[in-house]
Amino acid sequence: MKNTNPAEKNSIVKLEQHYSGPLPHPDALARYDEIVPGAAERIICMAEKEMAHRHNTEDRLTKNSIRTTYLGIIFAFLSVLILSGSVIYALYKGFDTVAASIAVGSIAAVAGVFIFFKAKKK
Incomplete structure (x- = not known):
């Protein structure tokens, strides 16, 4: 028998x-644990190992980034010292144009590196 009462609605x-x-x-x-006894503990252990691995990887990446930054600063400082010494030596020997060329080239190279990394960060 069909429901003919319009007040009753299906929901x-x-x-x-x-x-x-x-x-x-x-x-x-x-x-999971009901189906395979011990499965819940294994799943939790797997998640803990994955988290520890991710943290270890992020720590190594951070340390390598810091090390790379320090090495970059050290090599830049050594390069400036060597180029400054070359300019002073060229001036001492009387090669003014060579000293000027080294100085301009050095400044242009350092400025280029700063501009490159500034653009790379953006």
Whole structure:
């Protein structure tokens, strides 16, 4: 027999759950453990190992970046000292145009490096 009463309405209830994170939802984790005993602990252990690996990798990248920055500063300082010494030596020997060329070239190279890295950061 059909429902002919217009006051009675059918309704549909829809339930959605969203969960995000490195581990499954706790209910799903419990179901894994029901199917395979010890699976929940293995999944948690796997997530902990992945997190430790990610932190280790980020630490190494940060240390290498700092080391590269320091080496860049040291080599830039040594280059400036060597080029300044070359300019002074050329002036001492009376090669004014050579000294000027070295000085202008050095300034242009240093300015070029700064402009390059400034543009690279953007």
